Amino acid sequence: MDTRYSRQILFTPIGQDGQSRLGKSRVAIVGMGALGTVLANHMVRSGIGYVRLIDRDFVEPSNLQRQMLYDENDATAHLPKAIAAYEKLKMINSEVEIEPVIADVIPANADALLHDVDLILDGTDNFQIRFLINDVAVKHSIPWVYGGAVAAKGMFAAIIPHKTPCLRCLFPNPPAAGGETCDTTGVIGPVIHIVASYQAAEGLKILLQDEKHRNPNLEHFEIWRNLHTQMKISAGKNPKCPACGRGKYEFLSYTGEEDSVAAMCGRNSVQITPVKDTQLDLDQLAGRFSPLGKVERNKFLLRFQTGDHTLVVFPNGRVVVQGTDDPAVARTLYARYIGT
Numbered sequence: 395m396d397t398r399y400s401r402q403i404l405f406t407p408i409g410q411d412g413q414s415r416l417g418k419s420r421v422a423i424v425g426m427g428a429l430g431t432v433l434a435n436h437m438v439r440s441g442i443g444y445v446r447l448i449d450r451d452f453v454e455p456s457n458l459q460r461q462m463l464y465d466e467n468d469a470t471a472h473l474p475k476a477i478a479a480y481e482k483l484k485m486i487n488s489e490v491e492i493e494p495v496i497a498d499v500i501p502a503n504a505d506a507l508l509h510d511v512d513l514i515l516d517g518t519d520n521f522q523i524r525f526l527i528n529d530v531a532v533k534h535s536i537p538w539v540y541g542g543a544v545a546a547k548g549m550f551a552a553i554i555p556h557k558t559p560c561l562r563c564l565f566p567n568p569p570a571a572g573g574e575t576c577d578t579t580g581v582i583g584p585v586i587h588i589v590a591s592y593q594a595a596e597g598l599k600i601l602l603q604d605e606k607h608r609n610p611n612l613e614h615f616e617i618w619r620n621l622h623t624q625m626k627i628s629a630g631k632n633p634k635c636p637a638c639g640r641g642k643y644e645f646l647s648y649t650g651e652e653d654s655v656a657a658m659c660g661r662n663s664v665q666i667t668p669v670k671d672t673q674l675d676l677d678q679l680a681g682r683f684s685p686l687g688k689v690e691r692n693k694f695l696l697r698f699q700t701g702d703h704t705l706v707v708f709p710n711g712r713v714v715v716q717g718t719d720d721p722a723v724a725r726t727l728y729a730r731y732i733g734t
Contacts, residue, residue, distance in 0.1 A: 430517025432590035546618035548589035664724035672711035
């Protein structure tokens with residue numbers, strides 16, 4: 395018996411055969427924030443053979459209250475979350491192949507990032523990316539587990555393409571902007587662990603093909619007031635659903651005509667993702683920016699503070715402009731300092 399996994403193997407629904415199956419499985423985790431760090435911890439410790447960590451962001455002090463893989467050194471160094479998580483996880487289980495990917499999941503890259511795994515786990519904080527995940531999952535028949543948490547509330551559901559309702563069956567369109575987010579309403583750490591642990595458990599059942607025990611519900615709970623609701627969703631499959639009913643993957647539609655510019659809710663920041671990756675020389679930029687403002691640099695990104703704004707620049711041309719939620723202002727700063 396493998397000593398590392400001995401207690402997990404003793405659990406009858408897994409056993410030695412199940413452990414072997416997990417060791418051959420491939421999982422992608424989208425978002426390495428609060429949910430993602432717990433999900434990654436569970437997947438790596440349980441012996442999943444390959445885990446891809448995808449995240450666009452970097453560690454900040456405000457993350458440390460609930461994003462359990464990170465520490466103060468990661469925040470001080472402004473490490474990308476995918477890298478900081480990788481550094482921690484490789485010390486936890488060297489047997490697992492872990493691939494960190496510093497990227498924003500957008501229509502241009504979603505298919506390439508997610509099409510080759512057995513399971514996708516949702517660690518994101520916005521529905522736009524979840525609908526992208528759903529399109530890829532339905533297109534390639536990849537199971538995925540949705541999860542969300544804010545304040546003391548959380549929910550999750552396992553989605554098995556062409557068997558269960560997909561996300562668009564349950565939510566035909568992304569919710570309107572202005573809803574609760576962790577950055578505007580807050581969140582407590584315990585609800586994160588509860589949601590992500592349920593997600594991880596459903597993920598293991600899916601990888602082990604344990605249909606008997608898979609949860610058929612959309613589960614919702616509020617742990618401060620001790621509320622728990624189960625919504626059975628099996629009857630919610632919509633034959634006219636654009637994604638799983640008609641095979642139209644509208645969120646994957648990509649014209650390739652313009653850069654992606656998106657305000658980051660509650661962050662007073664705007665992210666600009668170029669239409670095509672542009673290999674920037676960060677050392678050269680650091681030299682150019684130094685006379686103009688404060689510059690901080692690690693091997694993954696560059697931070698340039700000019701007046702009331704900070705530009706966080708990644709090597710592929712993606713920039714997070716901090717200090718404004720106005721896309722027009724962000725575009726102006728991008729053009730001024732990075733180019734068009």
